[in-house]
Amino acid sequence: xxxxINIQPVTRIEGHAKVAITLDDAGNVADTKLHVQTLxxxxxxxxxxxxxxxxxxxxxxxxxxxxxxxxxxxxxADACFGVTPPPAAVKLRRLMQSVAYVSDxxxxxxxxxxxxxxxGPDADYSVRNVVGIIQAAPExxxxxxxxxxxxxxxxxxxxxxSIHPTxxxxxxxxxxxxxxxxQKMLPLAQELLEFSKFSIKFAKENVFPKYxxxxxxxxxxxxxxxxxxxxxxxxxxxxxxxxxxxxxxSYDDFAYDxxxxxxxxxxxxxxxxxFPYAKKWGKLNFSLxxxxxxxxxxxxxxxxxxxKMATPLAQAELEEFRAAFxxxxxxxxxxxxxxxxxLVQCAETAVQLLxxxxxxxxxxxxxxxxxxxxxIGCVEAPRGTxxxxxxxxxxxxxxxxxxxxxxxxxxxxxNMSVEQAAKQFIKAGxxxxxxxxxxxxxxxxxxx
Amino acid sequence: MAxxxxxxxxxxxxxxxxxxxxxxxxxxxxxxxxxxxxxxxxVDHKFFGQLGDGVTMDIPEAVVGIVSxxxxxxxxxxxxxxxxxxxxxxxxxGSCACHGGVPAQANMWKNDEIFEKVFxxxxxxxPAPNPEDPSVPKWTPxxxxxxxxxxxxxxxxxxxxxxxxIVEAISALLAGKTAWSLPERSxxxxxxxxxxxxxxxxxxKRWLENMEFNPEEGLEKMRCINEQGYLCMGPVTxxxxxxxxxxxxxxxxxxxxxxxxxxxxxxxxxxxxxxxxLTSVGLDPKSLVDRRAMMNRYIGGHGFLTVLPPxxxx
Numbered sequence: 001x002x003x004x005i006n007i008q009p010v011t012r013i014e015g016h017a018k019v020a021i022t023l024d025d026a027g028n029v030a031d032t033k034l035h036v037q038t039l040x041x042x043x044x045x046x047x048x049x050x051x052x053x054x055x056x057x058x059x060x061x062x063x064x065x066x067x068x069x070x071x072x073x074x075x076x077a078d079a080c081f082g083v084t085p086p087p088a089a090v091k092l093r094r095l096m097q098s099v100a101y102v103s104d105x106x107x108x109x110x111x112x113x114x115x116x117x118x119x120g121p122d123a124d125y126s127v128r129n130v131v132g133i134i135q136a137a138p139e140x141x142x143x144x145x146x147x148x149x150x151x152x153x154x155x156x157x158x159x160x161x162s163i164h165p166t167x168x169x170x171x172x173x174x175x176x177x178x179x180x181x182x183q184k185m186l187p188l189a190q191e192l193l194e195f196s197k198f199s200i201k202f203a204k205e206n207v208f209p210k211y212x213x214x215x216x217x218x219x220x221x222x223x224x225x226x227x228x229x230x231x232x233x234x235x236x237x238x239x240x241x242x243x244x245x246x247x248x249x250s251y252d253d254f255a256y257d258x259x260x261x262x263x264x265x266x267x268x269x270x271x272x273x274x275f276p277y278a279k280k281w282g283k284l285n286f287s288l289x290x291x292x293x294x295x296x297x298x299x300x301x302x303x304x305x306x307x308k309m310a311t312p313l314a315q316a317e318l319e320e321f322r323a324a325f326x327x328x329x330x331x332x333x334x335x336x337x338x339x340x341x342x343l344v345q346c347a348e349t350a351v352q353l354l355x356x357x358x359x360x361x362x363x364x365x366x367x368x369x370x371x372x373x374x375x376i377g378c379v380e381a382p383r384g385t386x387x388x389x390x391x392x393x394x395x396x397x398x399x400x401x402x403x404x405x406x407x408x409x410x411x412x413x414x415n416m417s418v419e420q421a422a423k424q425f426i427k428a429g430x431x432x433x434x435x436x437x438x439x440x441x442x443x444x445x446x447x448x
Numbered sequence: 449m450a451x452x453x454x455x456x457x458x459x460x461x462x463x464x465x466x467x468x469x470x471x472x473x474x475x476x477x478x479x480x481x482x483x484x485x486x487x488x489x490x491v492d493h494k495f496f497g498q499l500g501d502g503v504t505m506d507i508p509e510a511v512v513g514i515v516s517x518x519x520x521x522x523x524x525x526x527x528x529x530x531x532x533x534x535x536x537x538x539x540x541x542g543s544c545a546c547h548g549g550v551p552a553q554a555n556m557w558k559n560d561e562i563f564e565k566v567f568x569x570x571x572x573x574x575p576a577p578n579p580e581d582p583s584v585p586k587w588t589p590x591x592x593x594x595x596x597x598x599x600x601x602x603x604x605x606x607x608x609x610x611x612x613x614i615v616e617a618i619s620a621l622l623a624g625k626t627a628w629s630l631p632e633r634s635x636x637x638x639x640x641x642x643x644x645x646x647x648x649x650x651x652x653k654r655w656l657e658n659m660e661f662n663p664e665e666g667l668e669k670m671r672c673i674n675e676q677g678y679l680c681m682g683p684v685t686x687x688x689x690x691x692x693x694x695x696x697x698x699x700x701x702x703x704x705x706x707x708x709x710x711x712x713x714x715x716x717x718x719x720x721x722x723x724x725x726l727t728s729v730g731l732d733p734k735s736l737v738d739r740r741a742m743m744n745r746y747i748g749g750h751g752f753l754t755v756l757p758p759x760x761x762x
Contacts, residue, residue: 005500011492014462020583021500035583037523040591041562042458043570051739052655056706057745062462063608105467111490125492126488131479142476149472160701162470163463163608164708167701171654176663177700181636260572267567267576270583274573362663368656389571396654397738402571433498440492 002027005426007436010034012112012129014064014383015407019439021422030420032441034272036411038236043401051080051375051396052368056166058388061405064107066164067100068381068406069388071238076388077170079257081365081368081395088361091353094238096159096167096349097379101237102192103151103162104382105343108447109199110144113336116441117207118389121214121436129376140202152187157181158309160404172365179360185393186354192218193347199271200317200340217418217424219332219442221288222247222297223302224278225304226263228256228380237346237380243305244278244295249328251305252280256378259387261442263404276409286412288419297384297409298446299338306329314345332417336443381406383447407448451622452484453509453680454531457488458524459551459591460517464542465489467608472616478615482623485510492749495527507534512621516541518548518749519592522587532598537621540594541614543607546690547710550607552591553741555753559587580681591726602628605686607746612691631712635682635689635696635705639739646726647686653677653728669694673704674729679736680705681743684718684723706744719743719752 002025008018010231016038016300030114042061055073059066064273071093078085085093118136121129127135134141152162158181159167159174167174193310208215225245230236244262245251252447254262266275266284277284295301304327311317318341325334353359372394378387391400421442425435457465471478485508486493496502505527532538543549550660554562562647565566568575594600602621604613613630620628636643655678673680682696686709689697698705711718722743723733736742744752 003501006496006502007500008495009488011488011494012490013469016457018583033583035581037583037585038459038520038589039566040478040551040559041554041566042519042551044562044565045551047565048738049741050654053738053742056703057550060461060463063461063466066461107466111469129491131484131491134479136477142473145475146473149470152470153472154699160697160699160703163466165701166698166703166706169658169703172658174658175661178663189594249660254661262574265570267573267574267579269577269579270581272579276572340597346545356647365658368594370654395737400571404572417591431499436498436500 003037003146004299005436008442010440010443012115013444017448019418021439022425023426023429028271029422030418032415032422033270033321034415034418036271039272041239043403045310046398046401049123049398051077051390052170052298053393054390054398055168056164059164062161065104065381065383067097067344068379068386070168071097072377072379072386072388073423074170075377075379076201076375076390077377079377080373080392081170081373082373083171083366083368085172086361086366088176088358088365089364091356091359092173092177092364093168094164096155096352097238097322097351098353099151099154099189099192100162100347100384102343102350103141103148105200105339105346106144106148107340109336113444114346115245116210116437116444121437121441124448125433135251143195147192149191150188151430154185156186166179169365173367176362176364177360182354182360186351189347189350189354193351196343196347200344203337203340211333215331215333216353219421220330221291221332221413221420223291223413223414223416224281225301225328225396226297226385227305228378228385229306230310234310236310239379242378242385245328247328255386259376271356271411273408273411275411276404277412284412285351286416288416289418293413294416295409296413297406298335299342300329302380303338303383309341309345311348312346313348314341315342317344332442332445335447339447365426370394372407383407407446410446414443414446414448451512451723452483452485452508453482453512453514454485454510455487455514456531457525458515458545459526460542462489463608464516464738467611468502468614471611483735484634502524503736505530507531510535511537512618513538514541515594516545516605518544518552518622519588519594519597521585522553524708525588525597527592528597537601537626538598539602540600542609543605543606543710543746544707545594547747548591548593548601548606549746552748552753553745555590555748556564556741556755558755559589591749596749601626605687610689613688619674630686630688633687634684634712635687635709638687638690638713639696639699640666641670641672647675647677647729647731650677650732651731652679652704652731652733654737655704659749661702662732667699674726676730677731678704679726679742680704681722685709685722686712686714706745707743710747710754717757718747746760753754
């Protein structure tokens with residue numbers, strides 16, 4: 001056994017990871033691993049904390065998607081206290097989620113992923129980044145920086161904090177929206193929608209056509225999918241049932257509080273990140289040739305499991321996408337395309353909610369009383385299905401917590417995509433910086 | 449000439465980096481003045497060579513080093529020490545880097561207990577030995593703030609720090625200054641709510657209902673949250689969460705402060721002082737549920753949160 005190529009850190013992603021590629025004596029890929037190197041231990045140090053403090057504590061798991069954790073936690077806490085928040089509170093939670101996700105999707109597409117496509121996968125690393133984008137397309141860059149920030153400003157003006165929010169609580173939210181606030185926010189949401197429409201049009205015309213070859217070759221695998229859909233099968237990011245789809249498109253639906261019956265987690269000695277798998281499909285095997293139990297989450301998974309999008313413009317985009325790539329679509333780089341379809345839905349949802357008269361209702365929180373219970377909350381985080389599972393004692397203090405966060409579901413699939421890309425681009429000892437970047441592109445698509 | 453900068457996240461959530469992006473439009477004016485020779489979030493510079501064949505961690509020389517996150521494992525510690533050697537000024541960005549942050553609540557347990565729970569007692573996981581392959585870095589004995597490991601020149605606290613302060617601190621360095629810090633004021637000093645130095649008395653209320661306020665009126669018409677009977681860490685927390693102009697961010701959401709900017713000055717004892725503040729408005733501080741973790745939520749480094757010895761048998 002020969003040389004080990006050590007890609008560290010994996011860059012333009014949102015976590016801490018490295019890739020090790022082991023070559024055999026002939027210089028071909030013998031083994032690949034995506035190592036996740038950090039562990040913080042939230043599952044332990046949340047023990048003893050009051051349930052009502054959880055939504056504003058666990059959001060610190062991720063500074064890029066704090067709203068996803070904030071809301072999954074709020075739903076778990078609602079369930080612990082046995083309450084249903086008033087409709088206006090749910091609408092405000094959904095509104096904040098939609099606006100936060102618009103910012104997140106702009107961030108990922110333009111700041112993290114676009115350098116590979118706009119500057120090029122083989123370009124020198126010193127220009128293959130957001131600064132390179134600013135030089136190559138200053139007008140678009142200006143707009144992107146402004147629009148990503150606009151979402152954050154909208155949230156801060158109303159809910160105080162965009163990163164690590166405190167707004168959502170068991171039983172509802174901390175404050176109602178006034179008519180003046182609604183009127184201020186609506187035109188801004190419409191601006192976000194216009195920019196979202198521009199973004200998907202821009203990508204369809206200027207980005208995806210040029211990279212069809214890359215889309216068909218980088219990180220390609222065929223596995224299952226998991227995501228949330230409403231009762232009518234439409235894609236929903238805040239609530240619904242879970243749909244677990246096999247690679248052939250057949251699926252099972254189940255309530256998210258039954259997740260333990262369907263999802264197991266495996267531990268490997270070489271990664272702090274666990275490996276969730278579909279229990280009913282057999283023992284986890286994430287070899288390229290014969291994968292068992294592997295499914296993916298995040299944008300591509302969601303648009304694959306959904307029968308339709310929840311809003312009209314996003315639905316038109318989904319129809320165009322499906323005509324081109326079918327259902328389920330398996331090419332890994334299509335995550336980027338799917339991300340932009342969701343961007344449109346998030347922006348449309350924000351506008352719709354701000355046009356809903358009920359959003360300014362004063363009825364935004366129901367009373368809560370501590371009791372011993374178990375509560376499970378689930379939302380779709382930008383990076384995939386996010387499950388918070390709490391057990392508390394009669395004082396409402398946490399005794400047990402289990403978390404499965406978005407990117408973790410993709411662990412096995414990301415390892416497979418890394419292996420596929422490494423084998424594709426490293427042969428007989430020949431590789432360069434561009435080949436190694438293409439291995440990272442296979443990871444980046446998952447937006448981990 | 450652009451100033452060379454190294455930036456990296458250690459035991460962090462990436463919220464600090466998002467806060468850098470939240471500088472917004474002025475970001476495009478600032479970026480040309482900086483040359484990021486390493487920033488994991490945005491630029492593809494690698495520690496072990498661009499072809500992954502190096503054997504030692506290569507951190508480029510730079511004038512400014514910015515690190516977010518505390519120190520949780522041996523590799524982060526090594527990287528931090530390397531960064532310190534290669535930069536002239538080191539900035540600790542955010543409360544994890546300055547005080548340990550939320551992840552330093554882990555310091556209330558032994559490392560073994562945490563691994564035991566994560567890898568052998570989670571309901572959806574098949575119990576397994578701890579990952580101990582050499583590819584996953586070993587945990588350090590505690591989750592530490594950056595200045596427990598190396599010398600820090602400038603601290604920008606906050607969870608996340610406000611973009612105004614990131615711009616101000618970096619601009620100060622670019623202008624040739626060697627120090628910068630936030631003024632020593634409390635959140636209450638910047639909070640517009642009505643204070644009468646008294647509450648209804650009794651135990652500190654759990655946060656099970658919303659604050660009393662009229663949503664059509666500004667914060668200047670709302671009663672202080674401590675005086676409404678709830679815990680608000682404003683009295684012992686450094687001001688600045690809303691930047692140069694706004695009102696404290698959590699209060700803006702009509703929710704209590706939990707101390708994300710950390711203590712007002714070095715040597716402060718926020719828990720003792722906060723208990724005093726509650727007493728001074730007539731509340732019983734000992735009644736506060738989960739007091740130690742609640743009052744040290746963001747500052748578990750520097751020995752503020754530790755494993756307590758087992759209680760003696762009665």
